[in-house]
Amino acid sequence: MTNIKQKFGKRVKELRKNKGFTQEQIAERIGIEPPNISKLEKGTHFPLPENIEKIAKALDVKVVDLFDFEHFSNKNILLKEIHTYLEHADEKEIEFLYKMIYNLSLFKNKYKSNP
Numbered sequence: 100m101t102n103i104k105q106k107f108g109k110r111v112k113e114l115r116k117n118k119g120f121t122q123e124q125i126a127e128r129i130g131i132e133p134p135n136i137s138k139l140e141k142g143t144h145f146p147l148p149e150n151i152e153k154i155a156k157a158l159d160v161k162v163v164d165l166f167d168f169e170h171f172s173n174k175n176i177l178l179k180e181i182h183t184y185l186e187h188a189d190e191k192e193i194e195f196l197y198k199m200i201y202n203l204s205l206f207k208n209k210y211k212s213n214p
Contacts, residue, residue, distance in 0.1 A: 151165065
């Protein structure tokens with residue numbers, strides 16, 4: 100089971116990579132040593148409360164966004180949640196979601212073949 104330190108670290112790494120920052124760049128923006136970012140992202144260390152705000156600012160996100168890691172859930176949990184959502188969706192919502200998933204898969208396949 101993944102603990103909160105690991106989920107937090109994984110989320111920071113995800114946000115950092117999405118923004119195109121290196122660990123060194125984020126460390127500099129926060130005012131800590133680069134190895135500490137590595138430890139944080141691995142989930143072996145958790146930031147001091149005052150650094151949580153600095154991390155959010157460095158990544159240009161809200162503090163609450165740093166704790167948004169439901170998408171790291173187990174595959175079976177995610178599938179169950181999707182199924183529950185679809186059971187309650189109307190026909191238009193299902194059609195819309197299908198089109199989104201279909202187009203995302205096309206994009207993913209195109210990206211894989213054209214790095």
